[in-house]
Amino acid sequence: MGFARACSVALVGVEGVVVEVQADLEPGVAAFTLVGLPDKTLVESRDRVRAAVVNSGAAWPQKKLTVGLSPASVPKSGAGFDLAVAAAVLGAAEVLDPGVIADLVLIGELGLDGRVRPVRGILPAVLAASEAGYRHVVVPEQCAAEAALVPEVSVLGVRSLRQLIAVLTDGEVPEEPPPDPPGRPDPMLAGLLVPGAGLGAGLSQGRSGPPDRADHPDLADVAGQHGARRALEVAAGGGHHLFLNGPPGAGKTMLAERLPWILPPLTRRDSVEVTAVHSVAGILPPGEPLVSRPPYCAPHHSATMQSLVGGGNGIPRPGAVSLAHRGVLFLDEAAEFHSRALDALRQPLESGHVVIARAAGVVRLPARFLMVLAANPCPCGRHTLHGAGCECPPSVIRRYQARLSGPLLDRVDLRVEVLPVTRSDLLGRGGRGEATAAVADRVREARDRAAARFADTPWRLNSEVPGHELRTRWQPGPGALAPAERDLERGLLTARGLDRVLRVAWTVADLRGAGRPEAADVAVALELRTGIARGAALATGAGP
Secondary structure, three states: OEEEEEEEEEEEOOEEEEEEEEEEEEOOOOEEEEEOOEOHHHHOHHHHHHHHHHHOOOOOOOOEEEEEEEOOOOOEOOOOOHHHHHHHHHHHOOOOOHHHHOOOEEOOEEOOOOEEEOOOOHHHHHHHHHHOOOOEEEEEHHHHHHHOOOOOOEEEEEOEHHHHHHHHOOOOOOOOOOOOOOOOOOHHHOOOOOOOOOOOOOOOOOOOOOOOOOOOOOHHHOEOOHHHHHHHHHHHHHOOOEEEEOOOOOOHHHHHHHHHHHOOOOOHHHHHHHHHHHHHHOOOOOOOOOOOOOOEEOOOOOOOHHHHHOEOOOOOEOOHHHHOOOOEEEEOOHHHOOHHHHHOOHHHHHHOEEEEEEOOEEEEEEOOOEEEEEEOOOOOOOOOOOOOOOOOOHHHHHHHHOOOOHHHHOOOOEEEEOOOOOHHHHHOHHHEOOOHHHHHHHHHHHHHHHHHHOOOOOOOOHHHOOHHHHHHOOOOOOOOOHHHHHHHHOOOOOHHHHHHHHHHHHHHHHHOOOOOOOHHHHHHHHHHHHOOOOOOOOOOOOOO
């Protein structure tokens, strides 16, 4: 009779739970039983582990074998438990010293030939192991750089089960061929992170990349659109959601694609959060273990509610709102999205996270993103163009515009009409605006001012501060809110809308270096929200 245990990690969303893998050998008819709430993929590990052990030169125990995964109440899925199961079995068979593997956390999939293959979710798994007090982790060699991001954890990257056995038995480590080149990221998410943010091709864009790369889209490429550019800067400065409404070809997509590059690079804490989400989703590109730039996620308008907020069979997986965490979620042709999918965004827009309940469990995923909506004024897109020949009936236009519900738009701070580019702007030098670098500097300075103001609070951006705090703790100048209060009385603003106007006013003040918002800042915020001019011109070219 032999017994041994090792440890692995089960992922529930982006949270990890350390799982003890126990192996027990008893006399009897040779059999392999796996218990502890495994899914089908994990049940199939019995055959993978047996073949991997035999092909690695070790003898498979011809006894009754029971492998238990504890705690049994936690759902377990995926092939990442293979390495821990193999180590526990070999420990029970006395091929490995049970005392050596007892405090090891092993994560990895085994091929039938004994090679160790990479799995998703390495970073959150190692973080969970570290928080549980474990200091030694074994992972596939391709994932060692990602696991090494966790401090105070010793990481061993192995290419095969043979190498692991040799290391744990103080034998000569065999030479193994280099691992196969990693495959492309998960094709099920291939349409969510798209080209255009200047972060590379395929799925590698919307992710990390040096902030000074010369090949990223530049705001100087946008002709005219001074008001929309100003709104883009305000959105970046305070983390405010933005709605761009205008005819086709006006530059809505060009503006949205340049937004990630005027956002500051991610802090270390935010980088780890974003990397953990992308690791669980399986879209970390090879050679880039840490996401350092704000992600840019642009799902197609045919996306389902599950692909936007997360879901799927079994344990829910991250959706677009989580893949855009700490970055930009761009919904082009927003009126073409299904209304249920759009309305599902309302809760994460307020809370910064999404909670998904399924039969397999409840998952909480981070989802604090900057949303940009872009839509045409009518199905043909020519409704606001004089003499352009729009033939859409009024009833069709009303139905089209009503696809963006009032409660959703009430959560959008900035609403800008993007007008067609004039010939003088497109062909003349006067139409060119500032470059991305200049705008990014102002955005960074504005965020630094906000961060200093909120130093002793849980908030970092103006868009995160509750309205009550802004009205009592950080009040604007005397009489500055009078126009907004009148709009509230007339029904042009909701209570939430008034709070959001005040947040935007603080961002406008931060961008111009003021100590607090004055009447002109509130007028700009009102115009950005309602589209009604209040004597504060937006189309002034450069920043605030």
